[in-house]
Amino acid sequence: MKHVIKAILLIGAMASGMTAFATLPARALVEIDVNKGNVEPLPIAITDFLSGDAMGAEIAGIVAADLQRSGLFSPIDKGAFIEKISNPDVAPRFDDWKVINAQALVTGRVSQEADGRLKAEFRLWDTFAGQQLAGEQFFANKTNSRRIAHIIADAIYERLTGEKGYFDTRVVFIDESGAKTARKKRLAIMDQDGANVRYLSDGRSMAMTPRFSPTRQEITYMSYESGQPQVYLLQIETGQRELVGNFPGMTFAPRFSPDGQKVIMSLLRDDGNSNVFSMDLRSRTTTRLTNSSAIDTSPSYSPDGSKVVFTSDRGGQPQIYVMGADGSGQTRVSFGGGSYSTPVWSPRGDLIAFTKQSGGQFQIGVMKTDGSGERILSTGFQQEGPTWAPNGRVVMFFRDQPGGGGPKLYSVDLTGRNEQAIPTSGFASDPAWSPLLD
Amino acid sequence: MRRIAKFATNPVVVALIASLAIAGCASKKTPNNAADLGLGGSAGAATPGSSQDFTVNVGDRIFFDTDSSSVRADAQGILSRQAQWLNQYRQYAIVVEGHADERGTREYNLALGARRAAATRDYLISQGVASNRLKTISYGKERPVAVCDDISCWSQNRRAVTTLSGAGS
Numbered sequence: 001m002k003h004v005i006k007a008i009l010l011i012g013a014m015a016s017g018m019t020a021f022a023t024l025p026a027r028a029l030v031e032i033d034v035n036k037g038n039v040e041p042l043p044i045a046i047t048d049f050l051s052g053d054a055m056g057a058e059i060a061g062i063v064a065a066d067l068q069r070s071g072l073f074s075p076i077d078k079g080a081f082i083e084k085i086s087n088p089d090v091a092p093r094f095d096d097w098k099v100i101n102a103q104a105l106v107t108g109r110v111s112q113e114a115d116g117r118l119k120a121e122f123r124l125w126d127t128f129a130g131q132q133l134a135g136e137q138f139f140a141n142k143t144n145s146r147r148i149a150h151i152i153a154d155a156i157y158e159r160l161t162g163e164k165g166y167f168d169t170r171v172v173f174i175d176e177s178g179a180k181t182a183r184k185k186r187l188a189i190m191d192q193d194g195a196n197v198r199y200l201s202d203g204r205s206m207a208m209t210p211r212f213s214p215t216r217q218e219i220t221y222m223s224y225e226s227g228q229p230q231v232y233l234l235q236i237e238t239g240q241r242e243l244v245g246n247f248p249g250m251t252f253a254p255r256f257s258p259d260g261q262k263v264i265m266s267l268l269r270d271d272g273n274s275n276v277f278s279m280d281l282r283s284r285t286t287t288r289l290t291n292s293s294a295i296d297t298s299p300s301y302s303p304d305g306s307k308v309v310f311t312s313d314r315g316g317q318p319q320i321y322v323m324g325a326d327g328s329g330q331t332r333v334s335f336g337g338g339s340y341s342t343p344v345w346s347p348r349g350d351l352i353a354f355t356k357q358s359g360g361q362f363q364i365g366v367m368k369t370d371g372s373g374e375r376i377l378s379t380g381f382q383q384e385g386p387t388w389a390p391n392g393r394v395v396m397f398f399r400d401q402p403g404g405g406g407p408k409l410y411s412v413d414l415t416g417r418n419e420q421a422i423p424t425s426g427f428a429s430d431p432a433w434s435p436l437l438d
Numbered sequence: 439m440r441r442i443a444k445f446a447t448n449p450v451v452v453a454l455i456a457s458l459a460i461a462g463c464a465s466k467k468t469p470n471n472a473a474d475l476g477l478g479g480s481a482g483a484a485t486p487g488s489s490q491d492f493t494v495n496v497g498d499r500i501f502f503d504t505d506s507s508s509v510r511a512d513a514q515g516i517l518s519r520q521a522q523w524l525n526q527y528r529q530y531a532i533v534v535e536g537h538a539d540e541r542g543t544r545e546y547n548l549a550l551g552a553r554r555a556a557a558t559r560d561y562l563i564s565q566g567v568a569s570n571r572l573k574t575i576s577y578g579k580e581r582p583v584a585v586c587d588d589i590s591c592w593s594q595n596r597r598a599v600t601t602l603s604g605a606g607s
Contacts, residue, residue: 179585180582180585181581181582181583181585182581183580185580206580208544208580209544209545227575228575229548229575229576250548250552250575250576252545252548252549253545253548266545266549268549268552268576270556271556272507272552272553272554272555272556272557272560272574273549273553274549274552274553295546295549295550295553297545297546297548297549298543298545298546311543311545311546313505313546317505318542318543318546341542341543341545341546342543342544342545342546355543357541357542381587382540382541384543384544385543385544400540402587403587429544430544
C-alpha cells in the first residue's frame with residue numbers, strides 16, 4: 001500500500017523479547033490452528049484506540065468486525081471490560097482481562113501528525129502469558145482510516161494464526177438493479193467488508209464477470225457495450241478502458257494469468273461452440289488452448305501459471321477439466337455426480353473451488369486439483385461463482401434465494417461452518433477478490 | 439407477465455393475452471404470442487410484412503430442452519414459417535438472440551445461449567435464409583422473460599428469439 005507506512009512498535013524492557021517474537025516462528029501461547037476441523041473462536045478484547053475524536057472507537061470497531069467475520073475470533077463485548085486503557089504504552093492489568101476470559105487483548109492509539117497524516121499504533125497482548133505479542137505503528141492519509149484498521153486486523157490475524165490475513169483487500173462485483181427481465185448490471189468495487197463502494201461503469205450496457213489483475217490496479221471483464229459481448233481491460237484508478245483482442249465473435253469468461261501478462265478467456269466459434277484462448281497483453285499474440293466441438297469456458301490458471309482448470313461439456317454435461325497452460329493433457333477431474341462449473345484455482349495452489357449442480361441444488365465446494373477430496377461448503381437454491389481470498393482460506397460467492405428478487409454476496413471459510421453475508425446496498429453478483437493491497 | 443405458462447391453461451387468460459398481442463401492446467420482447475399459444479390463425483390485425491406480423495402470426499421464438507441446443511420438432515415448424523416469411527420480406531436484417539434459463543452458471547449459460555442462437559441461425563439458413571442477413575447474440579441467463587422460481591418460467595426462458603432490424607415495421 002503506497003499510503004501507509006509501517007513500523008514495528010516496541011516498548012522498553014520488552015524490546016529484546018519482541019525481536020525474538022518477530023524473527024522466530026515462536027509458538028505463541030495464544031494461537032489458533034486454522035487447520036483444525038472445529039475451531040473454537042478465540043475470545044479477544046479489542047479496546048477503543050485512544051484518540052481525541054470518534055476515530056479511535058471506529059478503528060477498534062472495524063478491527064473487531066474483521067476478526068469476527070473470519071470466524072476464528074470472538075470479540076468480547078466492550079461492556080464487560082474492567083480496565084479502562086488510558087495509556088497504551090504500558091502493560092495492561094492482565095488479571096482484569098483474564099477474568100473476563102480475554103485470551104488476547106488489543107490496545108492502541110490514533111493521532112494526527114503535524115503534517116496532517118494519521119498515526120495509528122496498536123499492541124497485541126497475550127493476557128494469560130502476560131506478554132506483548134505484536135506492536136506496530138502505521139502512518140497514512142486521513143482518508144485511509146478504514147484501511148489502517150484492516151491492516152491492523154491483518155497483523156493480529158497473522159500473529160495469532162500464522163496465516164496471512166485478507167482484510168486489507170477489495171472486491172470487484174456486479175451491482176444489479178431494476179426488474180429481473182431488464183436488469184441493469186454495472187461494475188462496482190468495494191472493500192472486502194462492503195464499505196467504500198464505487199461504481200466503475202454507468203450501467204448503460206451490461207457488464208459481467210470482473211476479475212482482478214494479480215499485479216496491477218486493473219480488472220478484466222465482459223461487457224455488451226459494443227453491442228456484442230466482449231472482453232475488456234479497465235484501469236481502476238484512471239477509468240481507461242481497452243478491448244482485449246479483435247475477435248470476430250463473442251469473447252467472455254476472462255481471467256488474468258498469475259503474472260498479470262496474459263488474459264485467458266473463451267472465444268465463440270462460428271459453429272456455436274466455445275474454446276479457450278490466451279492472449280499476451282504485450283505482444284498481443286493469441287494462443288488457442290482447446291479445440292473441441294463443445295463449450296470450453298471459465299478458464300483459471302494455477303498460481304504457478306503451469307496449468308489451467310476449465311469447464312467443458314464435451315462429455316455431455318459441464319464438468320471440470322485440467323490441462324497444461326499450453327493446452328496439453330486435457331483431463332477431466334470432476335466425477336462427483338451432477339454437473340460442475342466455474343472452477344477457480346486457489347491462490348495456494350492446493351484446491352479448486354467450484355459450483356456444483358446436483359439434485360436441483362447449487363453447491364459451492366472445493367476439491368484437490370486431481371478432483372479428489374471434494375468438500376461442499378455451502379448448498380442453496382441458486383448460488384455460484386466462488387472467488388478466493390488471497391490467503392486461500394475463504395471463498396466469496398453469490399446466491400439467489402427463492403423469491404428473494406436478486407443475488408447477494410456471501411463468504412464461507414474452508415470449514416464450511418462460518419458463512420457470512422457481505423452487506424451491499426443493492427443486489428450483487430460476480431464477486432472477485434483482489435490480491436492483498438500493497 | 440409472471441407465470442404465463444400457468445395462466446395459459448386458463449382459456450380466459452389465453453384470450454386476454456391474445457387480444458393484448460393483437461392490440462399491439464405486445465413488444466418484441468413479449469414472452470408469448472398468439473402463435474406460441476396455438477392461436478396462429480386467429481390474429482390477423484397486423485400489417486403483413488410488419489415486425490408485428492412476424493411476431494404475432496409467425497412466432498418469433500422457439501424453446502429448448504434443459505441444457506440442450508437441439509432444435510426441437512415443435513420448433514422446426516416455427517422456424518420453417520419464419521424462414522418462409524423472411525424470404526418473402528427480404529428488407530430485414532435478422533439478429534437471433536440466444537437465451538438460457540437461470541439453472542446454470544453465468545459463463546456456461548452465455549456459451550449455451552450462443553449455441554442455441556447458432557443452431558437457430560443454421561436452421562434458418564437451411565431453410566433458405568441468406569446467411570449474410572443473419573447475426574447472433576447470446577444473452578445467457580441475463581434476460582429472462584418469465585420470472586419465477588420454477589420450471590414454468592425456466593422453460594420459457596430457454597429460447598431463441600428471431601428479431602428484425604434494418605427496416606421500418
